[in-house]
Amino acid sequence: MxxxxxxxxxxxxxxxxxxxxxxxxxxxxxxxxxxxxxxxxxxxxxxxxxxxxxxxxxxxxxGGPRPRRASLAILAFAGVVLAAFAFAGVSTLDDRPPDGPDDTDDGRTATVPSLLGLTADEAAAALGRERISLRVESVPQCNPAGQVLGSVPPMGAVVGADEVVTVIATSTPRWSCPDDEGARTVAWAFLRFLVSGSARPDFAPEVRVFVDGEQVGVATGAEPTASPGWRASLRDPVVRYVARPVANDLGQPVVSVTRGVPPRTTCGHLSAVPSGVEAASTRLVLTAGGLEAAGRCPLTIDLFEDARGAVSAVALTAPGPGRRLGPPPWVRASGQGWRRTARSGAAAQ
CATH class of the missing domain: 1.10.246 (Serum Albumin; Chain A, Domain 1)
Structure with missing residues (x-):
């Protein structure tokens, strides 16, 4: 062409x-x-x-797929030259075993967990549980500050005791952002609600749940994310999706948020059209390049609000068999469920 x-x-x-x-x-x-x-x-x-x-x-x-180091393209995330960035802060956790000597050369390894949907503080706690040292690099974005976008090395990578993982998190930009702060706040709060349970948007007492355009149930707005109304249809497929490695420097899906009337179809399915809600939805799209390259669609979530602004309907469109993706490829079945296995390097999609 x-x-x-x-x-x-x-x-x-x-x-x-x-x-x-x-x-x-x-x-x-x-x-x-x-x-x-x-x-x-x-x-x-x-x-x-x-x-x-x-x-x-x-x-x-x-940034392109250059594992094991932070790329300049990551720091140019917001389209600004590298010199304009300043690190919002660097936090390093003591990587020594408790009550023991300095064992940085003891051969101990750990696997970088999925961090998407967490805050920088939550990511520090998650890496601390794995006894992984970290530092935080901030990237200006028009998203809520402190949201983790990924890490270098990416999730699934095996790191040694002397390695430091760089957590990439959002920070408040110096430029003017679009007038969609409310939508972005609601979208990221909903993602955190599903992934970690540490946030909760303003829900209506009852929230209708749609999958691929059809209503599949009703969740109670006051229930935790692990409750049956949220778990099977929404939490589990989203957690599985964000916990699979992606072929970019951050190793995790790209998150985008828009506000508008949903298109007639989404990923080949008629979009949900709930009654009694505003026509426009807050659309949260998680793009994992490997799936789209295979001809599948991204994972899409539409949040519909009632007249008072509470989320009263949620519509999920998953990438085909994405709801049955299972665990990430570096874990295997055990009698007690899923557990990590030793591996080297970042996992492939």
Whole structure:
């Protein structure tokens, strides 16, 4: 395809993708144009240029698959030059065994857990339980500050006793953000509610649950995330999805939040149309590149609010068999459930 024809046809959508990844709206067009120019030859050869440009755009914002070290592209996450960034803080945990000598060369290893949906403090606690040292690098985004986007090395990687994991978390940007703070706060709070149970959006007393466009049940707004109303249809598939490695530097799905009227179909299914709610929904999309490359859709969650602003309906569209993905590939079955197995390097999708 001619590059300029492709640019004219797809630039608007690519700018939306870039802003969904956290690039400021005022700079998203420049980032898109830079990626298109860099992929000019590949666009001319590609049967579908989106297959080339969309992954390249994600890599430009998030960083390419360069495991075991933090890339400059991660620090350019928001489309700002590296020099504009300052670390919000660095926290290091003592990695010595309790009540023991310095054993940094004892050969002990640990597996980096999934951190997506946690706060930086929760991630520090999770890594501390695995006796993994860490530091936190902040990336300005128009998302709630302190939300973890991933880690380097990524989840699933086996690290030694002397290694330090870099946790990438959001921080408040210096630029002006779109007028969608409320939607982003609700979306990230809902993700934390499902993943860790440490947050709770404003729920209606009863929350209707839809899967692939059809109502499958009703959850009580005051119930914990582990209750039957939330667990089987929503919590379990989302936790399984975020706990699988992704081929980018952060090793975890990319999270994007938008507010608007859902399209007629989502991932081949009719979108849910609950009654008694606002027409627009807060849409939370978790994109794991390996699944999309295989022709599957991202995991999508629509949060519908009633007239007073409480979430009264939740619609999940999972990537085909994604609800039955099972545990990450570095764990295996045991008599007591699932447990980790020793492995080396980051797991593949």
């Amino acid at each position: 001619d590059v300029e024809d492709y640019r004219a046809a797809r630039r608007t959508r690519l700018v939306e993708v870039a802003t969904g990844l956290g690039v400021p709206a005022a700079e998203a067009g420049q980032v898109v144009d830079r990626v298109i120019e860099a992929q000019r030859r590949a666009i001319l050869r590609a049967e579908d240029p989106d297959d080339v440009v969309v992954p390249a755009l994600r890599a430009e914002v998030l």
